[in-house]
Amino acid sequence: MPDRNSAAHRAMAAAVARMPDPVSYQETALLETDLVAAFGTCRAVAVSSGTAAITTALAACGIGEGHEVLLPAVTVVMTVAAVAACGARPVFVDSAADGRGMDLNDLAAKTGPATRAVVAVHLAGRTDGIHDLAAYTRATGLRLIEDACQAQGTTSGGRQAGTIGDMGCFSLKDGKLLACGEGGYLLTDNTDLAARAAAYRTHWQSDAPDAPAGTHLGVNFRLAEPLAALARHHLTRFPEALAQRREQAAALHRAVDGTPGLEPITAAAGEEPNGYAALWRLTLPDPRAFAARLAQAGVPNSTGTHRLTAAHLHPACSRFASGDLPHARVTVDALLAVPFTEHDTDEAIHRRALTIRREAVRWTR
Structure with missing residues (x-):
């Protein structure tokens, strides 16, 4: 050289x-x-x-x-x-x-x-x-x-x-x-x-x-x-896509909010979310298992479908972990985040709402 x-x-x-x-x-x-x-x-x-x-x-x-x-x-x-x-x-x-x-x-x-x-x-x-x-x-x-x-x-x-x-x-x-x-x-x-x-x-x-x-x-x-x-x-059509996603999230919340065991996670003051997902905090017993049940029933979600786990507990990240982070673990395990795509129709969102409400009632029996 x-x-x-x-x-x-x-x-x-x-x-x-x-x-x-x-x-x-x-x-x-x-x-x-x-x-x-x-x-x-x-x-x-x-x-x-x-x-x-x-x-x-x-x-x-x-x-x-x-x-x-x-x-x-x-x-x-x-x-x-x-x-x-x-x-x-x-x-x-x-x-x-x-x-x-x-x-x-x-x-x-x-x-x-x-x-x-x-x-x-x-x-x-x-x-x-x-x-x-x-x-x-x-x-x-x-x-x-x-x-x-x-x-x-x-x-x-x-x-x-x-x-x-x-x-x-x-x-x-x-x-x-x-x-x-x-x-x-x-x-x-x-x-x-x-x-x-x-x-x-x-x-x-x-x-x-x-x-x-x-x-x-x-x-x-x-x-x-x-x-x-x-x-x-x-x-060029991003504004339309953004409006659609926000309406999808709002529609699912309208249909599901009030279901026992699901507390809506509202936007922070001054924030206007993009509607990427409808969000609830689960107060049901064993919330991760409930999210997995929803995934099996056709409702995609963060923990049940994608297995979202607090990073310090994820096997691939174990070498970086340094002690327990209790709030993070509870936050992830109790999270129900149901995402959308542009292909999700009103009928599909309606079916998801019915499934969430039905499974929540069954879960507490």
Whole structure:
């Protein structure tokens, strides 16, 4: 390998710098422009998945080996995997006693010299506690990354989910309100972080502040052009998709609320959820078993169908666990989150409501 100061090395670096950014493909670039216009941020960076978006955001923030990242124990394993992929250690934070967001006292107690970022996870389109987290990270100098993969279109305090922290991460996987089969994107008002994210997703073949092309290792997290074109098409009807999802959630709540053993989880003050899922807190005996029974009866839900488990209790995350987090465990086990897709008809929602009410009555007999 040539010396960094040699003519050969300088020539190689210059050649790398002249290489076109493969992510400046037309459809991807246009999608990023459209996302900026739709969500009101300075920059958007398209990537290959929602998990890739979180990994890219962490890498753009310089997070890696020897660092710790705080995240809620009430999360999906994909968020944990993204932190681990960067070489950082995930540190799980307990839920608040009411199940809304992270326990700020536990968050503060687990913030240490190695802590570099907090990841807020907006499960089922809810952003509980995001403004308190933003205030905490501003005061402590930590980065705040939002996992908003399930929160496209949710607003809190007049702000779009994913635009409150330093970077917001989204998924374009089927089932999301904005989808193209597979893919993801980041939103940010920090142009330096956007440049680093764009460089990282394509083997660092483009320049970033203090990191010219070819000076760092990156990955291939590029979004395929046909998928970018499909996402652009679906973005044009995003307002209609958002309205549909909100009405679906509202319709299921109207039909189910009042059923003994199911307490509706209402939106926080100032929040307008996107309707990703209808949400209840189960007060029935053995709520996880009840959720599994609903799944068997044709009602998809987070714990019964997808086996959502508090992260510190998940087998794949056991090496990161450090003690019990009782509020997180109870929050997950008592959660009934019933998601929707654009293909769910009024009749299908009506059948789900009948099933939920019937099974709840049977469960308590």
